[in-house]
Amino acid sequence: MRRSKAVVTGAVVAAVAVALAGCGTSAPSEGDSGTDSLLIYTSRAEPISEYVVEQFEAKYPEYAGKVEVLTMGAAEIPERVRAEKENPQASLWWGGTQQALSLGADDGLLEAWSDPSFKDQIDPMYRDADDRWFAEYQLPQVIVYNNEVLDADSAPQDWDDLIDPEWRDKIIIRDVAASGGMRSIWDAMILRESPDGSDPQPGYDYLTALDANTTTYAADPADLYLQLSRQSGVVSLWNLQDTLIQIEQNNMPFDFLIPSSGTPVLVDGLGIVADGPNTDGGKLFAEFLYDVELRSTLAEDYFQIPVTEIKAQPSWLADLDIVPLDVDWAIAAEHEAEWVDHWLNNIKNK
The missing domain is CATH 3.40.190.10 (Periplasmic binding protein-like II)
Known part of the structure; x- marks a missing residue:
């Protein structure tokens, strides 16, 4: 099983985050291979996040054992990122409604990213006009x-x-x-x-x-x-x-x-945390999430309705x-x- 930690309440999230920021806790450290570790905050169901991280580490072995995922409610992620704004700990905000991501972007919590390879595959109604968040699925x-x-x-x-x-x-x-x-x-x-x-x-x-x-x-x-x-x-x-x-x-x-x-x-999406400790890693993981093979598997086996094209619609989706x-x-x-x-x-x- 992948290393995934559940965060239960917003109050605990905020209190811990403030404490970490106040103490100047360091960001995830660089490993022996020279690749920085990658911390991701997600609201994805654990079977999905665990599968995706396994596939990501297999494709990018330099990240093997260096991806940590904190699982929390979609409404708790912005609380934590906001509390850590002066000392960001995560690199990727993975999972959240359009409302939460839009407010987070307007609060300066998300970084503008103008040139992801998947950008033109996403209908403009499913991404931020200033490229600060992108929908992953409906x-x-x-x-x-x-x-x-x-x-x-x-x-x-x-x-x-x-x-x-x-x-x-x-x-x-x-x-x-x-x-x-x-x-x-x-x-x-x-x-x-x-x-x-x-x-x-x-x-x-x-x-x-x-x-x-x-x-x-x-x-x-x-x-x-x-x-x-x-x-x-x-x-x-x-x-x-x-x-x-x-x-x-x-x-x-x-x-x-x-x-x-x-x-x-709903539109469920992602964004790069502003001034996060491993922006390059966060972008690499985000790019991987739009890989056509992965998107097809997530649609077939994990019932996601992607906002980008996949090879073929699974039967469960075609029948909806x-x-x-x-x-x-x-x-x-x-x-x-x-x-x-x-x-x-x-x-x-x-």
Whole structure:
């Protein structure tokens, strides 16, 4: 197993990062071969990050044993990078929503990179206009259910079904504050009611009703999968990729539905940390992520929907019928912190 460390809470992340920055902790040191070690912050599922690092080190043996990955929630990565801004520790921010990456870029956390080889393969709508972040794949959000209790007919079919009293204490949700995907679902629910974001109250009313049906907020994805499999709750909201990994690779008793009225389709991407200790290594790893062979494998075996061309669409992707919700992600980025803060202080567990 690759060396991967899970970071659980934003508070711990920030506190540790500030302590490291304050103490002047050194960046990853240079190894015996003369190649600097490479520290990556990621929100990717560990099976994916472990596989990719193995393939990267095989292709670039000078990095064998020198790539360290810290796994955390997508919303926790910017907290850590921001806390370390005066003394960056990581070289690559790998995994995050368009909203988080855009805000991080505007805060000076990401370096402009004008000439990656994959740039022209990515639709301009899926990359930063100033080349500070690039989408890696698209991530639809789905309704997940325990298929030992429910089937495709009895499970909730759409967003409004989730707030029906029928589902009281039957829904489990991943802790929203730490999860970029969950934050994005919350953004979409608010913008569904107020497309310009000017009146979030109807969206807050929806989230209040959803909270009333939620039995618990899982601390992390592993906790979510465990509780859903044990039927502590029988319905959840989660991203398609990780859901398929749990179904196909881990034999979890799950199935999913794409909400009938449409679903938020996120852009999940990456960026080079500004003034990171091994920018060249970070760029080399990023270039590798867009390798056509790797992208094809990640689509076939790890259910990624790439934003660049691959050899052939896997059957699972060709069979999907996804209707994206019309979400203005720029408005979401502008208001997300405010909306999530309101939910934490006025709605969650109330």
